[in-house]
Amino acid sequence: MLKINNLHAAVEDREILRGIDLEVRAGEVHAIMGPNGSGKSTLASVLAGSEKYTVTEGSVEFLGRDLLTLPIEDRARMGLFLGFQYPVEIPGVTMANFMKLAVNEQRRFRGEAPLSAAEFLRLMREKSKVVELDAKLTSRAVNEGFSGGEKKKNEIFQMAMLDPKLAILDETDSGLDIDALRIVATGVTKLHTAENATVVITHYQRLLDYIVPDVVHVLYQGRIIYTGDRTLALKLEKEGYDWLINDYKE
Amino acid sequence: MELHEIIRSLRPIGEEPLRIVAPGKMPGTASGCFPGSAPARGVSECILPESPASECETLGAIDPLQVRIVAGAGTSVRLAVLHTQPMATHIELVAEEGASIALTEIFTAGAAAELSIRQAASSRTHLTLVELAGAEVHCTTDLAGGAARCEQQALLLVGGEEQGLLTLRTNHLVPDCTSRAQVRGVAGGRATGTFRGLVYVAPDAQRTDAGQQCRNVLLSDTAHIDAQPQLEIYADDVQCTHGATVGLLDRDAIFYMRQRGIDERQARQLQLTGFVSELLQGCSPEPLCDALTAAVGERLKML
Ligand SMILES: Nc1ncnc2c1ncn2[C@@H]1O[C@H](COP(=O)(O)OP(=O)(O)OP(=O)(O)O)[C@@H](O)[C@H]1O
Ligand SMILES: [Mg+2]
Numbered sequence: 131m132l133k134i135n136n137l138h139a140a141v142e143d144r145e146i147l148r149g150i151d152l153e154v155r156a157g158e159v160h161a162i163m164g165p166n167g168s169g170k171s172t173l174a175s176v177l178a179g180s181e182k183y184t185v186t187e188g189s190v191e192f193l194g195r196d197l198l199t200l201p202i203e204d205r206a207r208m209g210l211f212l213g214f215q216y217p218v219e220i221p222g223v224t225m226a227n228f229m230k231l232a233v234n235e236q237r238r239f240r241g242e243a244p245l246s247a248a249e250f251l252r253l254m255r256e257k258s259k260v261v262e263l264d265a266k267l268t269s270r271a272v273n274e275g276f277s278g279g280e281k282k283k284n285e286i287f288q289m290a291m292l293d294p295k296l297a298i299l300d301e302t303d304s305g306l307d308i309d310a311l312r313i314v315a316t317g318v319t320k321l322h323t324a325e326n327a328t329v330v331i332t333h334y335q336r337l338l339d340y341i342v343p344d345v346v347h348v349l350y351q352g353r354i355i356y357t358g359d360r361t362l363a364l365k366l367e368k369e370g371y372d373w374l375i376n377d378y379k380e
Numbered sequence: 381m382e383l384h385e386i387i388r389s390l391r392p393i394g395e396e397p398l399r400i401v402a403p404g405k406m407p408g409t410a411s412g413c414f415p416g417s418a419p420a421r422g423v424s425e426c427i428l429p430e431s432p433a434s435e436c437e438t439l440g441a442i443d444p445l446q447v448r449i450v451a452g453a454g455t456s457v458r459l460a461v462l463h464t465q466p467m468a469t470h471i472e473l474v475a476e477e478g479a480s481i482a483l484t485e486i487f488t489a490g491a492a493a494e495l496s497i498r499q500a501a502s503s504r505t506h507l508t509l510v511e512l513a514g515a516e517v518h519c520t521t522d523l524a525g526g527a528a529r530c531e532q533q534a535l536l537l538v539g540g541e542e543q544g545l546l547t548l549r550t551n552h553l554v555p556d557c558t559s560r561a562q563v564r565g566v567a568g569g570r571a572t573g574t575f576r577g578l579v580y581v582a583p584d585a586q587r588t589d590a591g592q593q594c595r596n597v598l599l600s601d602t603a604h605i606d607a608q609p610q611l612e613i614y615a616d617d618v619q620c621t622h623g624a625t626v627g628l629l630d631r632d633a634i635f636y637m638r639q640r641g642i643d644e645r646q647a648r649q650l651q652l653t654g655f656v657s658e659l660l661q662g663c664s665p666e667p668l669c670d671a672l673t674a675a676v677g678e679r680l681k682m683l
Binding site: 239 | 632633635639641644651654657
């Protein structure tokens with residue numbers, strides 16, 4: 131589904147991604163871990179098409195297409211979803227209006243008729259249950275005044291609404307209380323099927339108790355320096371990164 | 381329905397000065413209704429029908445040269461004025477004790493408008509002012525009776541080579557009055573928007589509560605917005621806030637929307653609509669507000 135080949139990306143003149151190789155297949159769950167500042171969010175942003183970064187080398191294939199040449203919205207319409215580490219507030223734009231436009235734009239891309247107002251409301255009601263999102267939030271402006279936890283729930287609610295092929299969830303677990311973590315993680319698990327794939331970026335093992343990863347990667351200084359199975363996350367939780375990154379320290 | 385159709389369907393505001401009289405009151409004599417200069421012609425009186433407080437009469441005018449309205453003590457009136465011609469116009473409103481006036485004033489051409497509002501004790505005014513084209517508007521509000529309150533919302537949309545100007549002067553002449561002004565500007569092309577705000581607080585106008593905020597978005601490198609909110613305070617026990625910002629569209633918000641599948645043009649549009657729509661919420665009556673929101677949306681697409 132996703133094939134990243136020797137990806138390098140820079141912001142201004144600073145190289146942040148320095149040769150990433152990663153392959154994600156349908157049905158898989160990958161976890162990406164790594165110390166602060168190692169480039170996890172940058173990787174997610176570059177895949178989503180953020181204009182802040184320049185790809186200087188490498189290629190990315192998504193569902194058989196050259197991802198890097200596609201505009202941001204087409205990547206999304208093809209089924210690439212990014213759960214933001216820091217969801218953005220959009221004053222004056224209600225969640226409902228925002229989602230209606232997003233859902234219908236994605237449907238149009240797939241050649242499907244737009245949802246009627248009633249169908250859309252039904253979908254919204256159904257999907258807000260996935261993460262037990264307070265119905266009142268959908269009539270409020272996007273993320274504006276949402277608590278940290280509500281913002282993260284809202285990301286997964288949007289994921290549920292858009293039903294992506296590949297979801298990259300950037301620290302969706304941070305800022306959630308214990309119950310919210312369980313609800314959100316269970317929600318993500320419910321959305322996972324054999325046809326889609328999930329990449330979770332996280333610092334903590336506890337999320338991975340719910341969303342069981344097939345593969346765990348450690349990103350450090352813009353490279354994946356180690357890949358293991360789910361037990362790697364447990365080991366990292368206990369021992370930290372030192373044993374892995376000592377050789378790489380500059 | 382289009383804006384002008386809606387306003388044409390309202391009860392018209394005539395050429396003569398108009399006095400709104402509370403139901404059940406006998407109309408008074410025509411003269412002496414206006415403070416200050418005597419009207420040149422007779423004053424027509426408009427007796428409001430008996431109605432629940434929430435529902436008040438709405439009067440409308442398109443391209444009036446002059447409007448003079450006194451809302452008599454305890455009355456409520458709603459006004460909608462549309463300016464479609466580049467001409468000079470003068471609107472004078474007086475809210476007597478406890479009266480309430482809501483005015484929606486819309487400019488679709490480069491008119492020059494003077495708006496003067498005078499408020500007696502415990503009166504309320506609510507102004508929604510929208511420049512859909514670069515007009516020149518000067519508004520002065522005198523809060524002349526205790527516990528008067530005015531709320532003003534202004535939107536300045538300019539594009540192309542347009543020049544839009546808005547001055548809002550609020551005079552707190554007596555203690556215990558409240559004023560709120562919210563101004564939003566959007567400038568594209570090579571247009572210039574200018575906002576001059578002044579809150580004046582007279583020497584003994586204690587316990588004044590005044591706020592004036594102006595936020596602006598520039599859509600191009602060649603557009604300009606000059607926003608200057610000012611305070612002139614001669615009393616010591618007051619609460620006044622003011623501020624102005626000029627910025628660009630939020631790139632992060634546009635990225636966020638595009639990441640959900642919304643194209644760039646629509647994302648910009650959605651953000652701009654959000655930016656201005658908060659301002660239109662207090663406008664009334666509803667059909668007018670809907671038509672205005674639609675007109676603003678159309679205008680934003682062209683900036
Ligand atoms: N737009 C930018 N401008 C300048 N530097 C940037 C930018 N984006 C990222 N960086 C830098 O690139 C490095 C990687 O950042 P990134 O946000 O990808 O880290 P991360 O692995 O997600 O960290 P965290 O775990 O703290 O979220 C950091 O040193 C960061 O300061
Ligand atoms: Mg990060």
